[in-house]
Amino acid sequence: AQKVTQAQTEISVVEKEDVTLDCVYETRDTTYYLFWYKQPPSGELVFLIRRNSFDEQNEISGRYSWNFQKSTSSFNFTITASQVVDSAVYFCALSGEVNNAGNMLTFGGGTRLMVKP
Amino acid sequence: DTGVSQNPRHKITKRGQNVTFRCDPISEHNRLYWYRQTLGQGPEFLTYFQNEAQLEKSRLLSDRFSAERPKGSFSTLEIQRTEQGDSAMYLCASSLAGGVSQKNIQYFGAGTRLSVL
Numbered sequence: 001a002q003k004v005t006q007a008q009t010e011i012s013v014v015e016k017e018d019v020t021l022d023c024v025y026e027t028r029d030t031t032y033y034l035f036w037y038k039q040p041p042s043g044e045l046v047f048l049i050r051r052n053s054f055d056e057q058n059e060i061s062g063r064y065s066w067n068f069q070k071s072t073s074s075f076n077f078t079i080t081a082s083q084v085v086d087s088a089v090y091f092c093a094l095s096g097e098v099n100n101a102g103n104m105l106t107f108g109g110g111t112r113l114m115v116k117p
Numbered sequence: 118d119t120g121v122s123q124n125p126r127h128k129i130t131k132r133g134q135n136v137t138f139r140c141d142p143i144s145e146h147n148r149l150y151w152y153r154q155t156l157g158q159g160p161e162f163l164t165y166f167q168n169e170a171q172l173e174k175s176r177l178l179s180d181r182f183s184a185e186r187p188k189g190s191f192s193t194l195e196i197q198r199t200e201q202g203d204s205a206m207y208l209c210a211s212s213l214a215g216g217v218s219q220k221n222i223q224y225f226g227a228g229t230r231l232s233v234l
Contacts, residue, residue, distance in 0.1 A: 044227040091160070103221070104162035109157075
C-alpha cells in the first residue's frame with residue numbers, strides 16, 4: 001500500500017521568510033511519481049511539480065524548490081522569500097507505475113501555510 | 118484550453134435524496150478521475166476512467182455511488198440515498214495517458230461541495 005505523510009499540519013510565517021514543507025512517502029513500487037499541489041481557498045488543486053523515482057536531481061522554479069531524497073523517502077518543498085499569495089494548503093501526492101491501475105494519486109493530509117504581511 | 122469544469126459548485130440536499138454531479142474534463146484528455154475530500158484531509162481516490170471504460174474503483178465507492186462517462190467525454194457521479202457522511206468536496210481531475218512529458222499529470226477542477234442535512 002502507498003502512504004504519504006505530511007507531518008506539519010499548519011505553518012505560519014511572516015512575509016519574506018523561507019519555509020520548507022515536509023513530505024515522506026512509502027511505496028513498494030520501483031517506479032513511482034511524486035507530486036506537489038497547491039489548494040487555495042477557491043478549492044481547486046493547482047499542479048506544481050511532478051518528479052519520477054529515477055530522477056533525484058533537485059529542481060528550482062522561481063521561488064520554489066524541491067528536494068527529492070530517495071534514501072530517506074522524502075520530497076520536501078521550499079518556498080523562498082514567501083509572499084501572502086503563497087497562503088494555501090499544500091498537498092504532496094504519490095502515484096504508482098504509470099500504466100497500471102495504481103495510477104491514482106495517494107495524497108498526504110496537507111500542510112496549511114499562512115503567510116502574514 | 119478551458120480547464121476541468123465541475124457543476125454544480127455547491128449542492129445542499131436532505132438525507133435520503135439522490136444527487137448527481139457533472140465533470141467536463143480538459144478536451145482530449147482520455148483519463149478522468151473522481152476524488153473525495155473531507156474537511157482538513159487530503160483527497161481520496163474514488164474511481165477513474167480511461168475513455169468510457171471505468172478501470173478502477175476504490176472500496177470507498179459504496180453501492181450507493183455510481184459513475185459514468187458516456188462517449189468518453191464528460192462524466193457524472195451519482196450518489197443515491199445520501200447520508201450525512203457523504204458531505205464532502207467531490208473533485209474531478211483529468212489527464213492524458215502516458216508517462217512522459219506532460220502526460221499523466223492530473224489537472225483538477227474546483228470541485229462540488231456537497232452538504233447533506
